[in-house]
Amino acid sequence: MGAFLDKPKTEKHNAHGAGNGVRYGLSSMQGWRVEMEDAHTAVVGIPRGLDDWSFFAVYDGHAGSRVANYCSSHLLEHITDNEDFRATETPGSALEPTIENVKSGIRTGFLKIDEYMRNFADLRNGMDRSGSTAVAVLLSPGHVYFINCGDSRAVLYRSGQVCFSTQDHKPSNPREKERIQNAGGSVMIQRVNGSLAVSRALGDYDYKCVDGKGPTEQLVSPEPEVYEIVRADEDEFIILACDGIWDVMSNEELCEFVKYRLELADDLEKVCNSVVDTCLHKGSRDNMSIVLVCFQNAPKVSEEAIKKDAVLDKHLESRVEEIMTNAGEEGMPDLAHVMRILAAESIPHLPPGGGLAAKRSVIEEVYNRLNPHRESDGDPTGTEENSAHGKLVEALREVRINHRGNYHELLQEML
Incomplete structure (x- = not known):
């Protein structure tokens, strides 16, 4: 399940940019994990004649960051420089590739970079066993190409609703399970051979050494699924994020939360920061990365x-003051107790998708002001993970996240 820190690292890496009719912002946070293994790519204007194309991606590394970091710097060139992608070029010209060229070139690029990295000495000799998911979008003037390998995810928000979502590659999916079993493996506790929680990824060469099987027939496949969608004036935004985000928010919840934040501020970095902060407070224990790509029809700031x-902030501030003022003989309540009281109340107009967790900073600010001599428990989420009870709760939370409530099947496999 991975090792965790005693206190989450909440410092964020941010970036933003604009061009080709889109704006983007991104945020990544290490969180509770001992290491930061996520990486990302954001390129507006692709070399060699595709100046009006753009590329964005999120890579969720595991067992190390080597593969994720290399892919963030080189996956795009492996896609756009191979012959399948550039098949329509003639000497002295750089014609736009056809839809089939693009889809074929993306697949070839993934297979090529996976084979290329296999030759890295530390990956070849087993000193580094890292792997990485990859979710990306390639934007041409007329199309959006969604690219997915693993369980990171991308969604398109159009006309006020989720229009499209990539599908996670989990070992328990029937198609993935069939490939794993055909390669001599098994799916136990919804993991490849009881260990790896994704069925497609770059790297992970321990799962790609079955004799007589091609690269896309191994226990873990580097082959992406590619979907093309015609762009429309109604397109609002695209979100790419690792599973540290999706573990605690559904497609609809995250899109509604992003829409809510875009109506409050047009700073895309701040919007992304609010997403990772909210997911931390909602219980995510993983690294978190999000890239937000906004089209011209994206929600605008609304007075x-x-x-x-x-008005909501004022209400929460007054309620926190009331709770702390009326504490009486029981003494000053801790922040977790204040959050539990508020969570039990029917508070109108909480942020859609984010709920009370999205207002954690407002509540915490009032609490800290009224209780300046509080003892820090080293846990900004207000939970009890540092106690024996908290560790048990965390273990159960991990089971819930990893197994999506399939407890009966999980117990059967464990027994």
Whole structure:
């Protein structure tokens, strides 16, 4: 399940940019994990004649960051420089590739970079056993190409609703399970050979050494699924994120939360930061990375939304003051107790998708002001992970996240 820190690292890496009719922002946070293994790519304007194309990706590394970091720097060139992608070029020209060229070139690029990295000395000799998922979008003037290998995910928000989502590659999926079993492996506790939680990834060469099987027939496949969608004026935004985000928010919840934040501020870095902070407070224990790509039809800042949010903040501030003022003989309540009281109340107009967790900073600010002599418990999420009870709760949370409530099947496999 991976090792965890006593206290999450909440410092964030941010970036933003614009071009080709889109704006983007990104945020990544190490969180509770001992290491930061995520990486990302954001390129507006692709070399060799595709100046009006753009590429964005998130890579969720595991067992190390080597594969994720290399892919973040080199996957795009492996895609756009191979012959399948550039098949329509003639000497002295750089024609745009056809849809089939693009899809074929993306697949070839993934297989090529996976084979290329296999020759790295530390990966070849087993000193580094890292792997990485990859989720990306390649934007041409007319199409969006969604690319997915693993359980990171991308969604398209169009006309006020989730229009498209990539599908996670989990070992328990029937198609993935069939390939794993055909390669002599098994799916136990919904993991490849009881160990790896994803069925497609780059790297992970311990799972790619079955004799007589091609690269896409191994226990873990580096082959991406590629979907092309015609761009529309109604397109609002695309979100790419690792499973540290999706573990605690559904597609609809995250899109609604991003829409809510975009109506409060047009700073895309801040919007992304609010996502990772909220996911941390909702219980995510993983590294978290998100890339937000906004089209021209993205939600705009709304004065009405700003006023409504300010009213909510005032209400929460007054409620925290009341709770702490009325504590009486029981003494000053801790922050976790205040959060539990608020969670039990029916508070109108909480942020969609984020709920009370999205207002953690507002609540914490009032609490800290009224209780300046509090003892720090080293846990900004207000939970009890540092106690024996907290560790048990965390273990159960990991089971819930990894097995999506399939406890009966899980117990059968364990027995």
